[in-house]
Amino acid sequence: MDIKGSVALVTGANRGLGRALAEHLLNHDVARLYVAARRPESLDGLVARDSRVVPVPLDLTDPAQIERAAVTAADTTLLINNGGSLAFADPLAGDLAAIELDLRTNFFGTLAMVRAFTPVLERNGGGAIVNLLSLVVFGSVPAMGGYSASKAAAASATQALRAQLASRGITVHGVFPGAVDTDMIRAFPIPKTSPTDVAAAVLAGVEAGTENIFPDPMAEQGYRSWRTDPSAFERSMAAM
Ligand SMILES: NC(=O)c1ccc[n+]([C@@H]2O[C@H](COP(=O)([O-])OP(=O)(O)OC[C@H]3O[C@@H](n4cnc5c(N)ncnc54)[C@H](OP(=O)(O)O)[C@@H]3O)[C@@H](O)[C@H]2O)c1
Numbered sequence: 001m002d003i004k005g006s007v008a009l010v011t012g013a014n015r016g017l018g019r020a021l022a023e024h025l026l027n028h029d030v031a032r033l034y035v036a037a038r039r040p041e042s043l044d045g046l047v048a049r050d051s052r053v054v055p056v057p058l059d060l061t062d063p064a065q066i067e068r069a070a071v072t073a074a075d076t077t078l079l080i081n082n083g084g085s086l087a088f089a090d091p092l093a094g095d096l097a098a099i100e101l102d103l104r105t106n107f108f109g110t111l112a113m114v115r116a117f118t119p120v121l122e123r124n125g126g127g128a129i130v131n132l133l134s135l136v137v138f139g140s141v142p143a144m145g146g147y148s149a150s151k152a153a154a155a156s157a158t159q160a161l162r163a164q165l166a167s168r169g170i171t172v173h174g175v176f177p178g179a180v181d182t183d184m185i186r187a188f189p190i191p192k193t194s195p196t197d198v199a200a201a202v203l204a205g206v207e208a209g210t211e212n213i214f215p216d217p218m219a220e221q222g223y224r225s226w227r228t229d230p231s232a233f234e235r236s237m238a239a240m
Contacts, residue, residue, distance in 0.1 A: 008080060014043050066112045070119075077125075081109075082132045085102050086184050087102050110154050114131075121170050126168065130202065133175055134177060135178045135214075139234045139236065155174055176212065179218055
């Protein structure tokens with residue numbers, strides 16, 4: 001897909017990777033950029049900066065807001081499902097409500113966005129959907145086992161949607177980052193890639209038509225390890 005001239009929508013655009021994606025999209029000459037966030041006031045810096053930027057109030061757990069966003073952003077051709085939550089809750093003893101919230105946000109929220117925006121993209125002649133998944137899809141990290149499951153569910157849906165939407169002129173991309181230097185894993189003292197570098201790699205992958213994007217060195221290395229020895233990779237992720 002040619003990003004230049006497209007109309008993009010990014011969820012969770014107020015901070016972290018979403019913010020970096022929004023900034024890169026502006027530099028890629030998008031025609032319009034919808035920046036979606038739970039708290040629209042957290043988008044002020046972006047909105048004031050460029051007349052192409054349009055704020056959209058959006059909580060991924062609120063189906064009515066998602067439907068309204070699809071009406072507001074009716075000219076979208078590139079949907080980036082970036083917003084996500086991470087609860088440090090393990091499957092055995094972790095807080096079930098926290099695990100459920102990760103599923104509602106990362107799986108059901110992403111799915112609801114795709115369902116609401118597919119007719120929009122179709123009406124606009126096709127386009128692309130980008131789902132932010134994670135390397136934990138290939139090997140669960142027990143301390144965030146609920147989150148890992150939510151991303152694995154979203155990855156599975158990404159495959160199904162790719163098959164369903166190909167004939168409608170919509171490409172579906174899965175992104176599997178390793179550790180990115182944002183608030184989400186601020187407490188983890190491991191090497192991380194900057195959100196700016198990850199955002200650049202994501203958009204390069206979309207432009208190249210890459211279905212599964214591994215946008216940083218940890219992701220590339222992890223995917224190579226998984227292909228070589230899935231069980232060894234599973235054990236290494238479980239030990240994190
Ligand atoms: N950081 C990593 O190492 C890493 C690795 C692999 C994948 N990812 C994925 O990359 C994406 C971006 O993560 P990040 O690192 O930028 O995390 P982040 O800094 O924690 O930002 C998360 C973003 O998602 C938004 N969000 C959370 N729950 C939401 C909801 N219910 N409705 C709408 N927006 C919601 C947040 O909005 P508020 O400001 O309102 O909270 C924020 O904008 C996520 O899908 C994450 O799972 C991250």
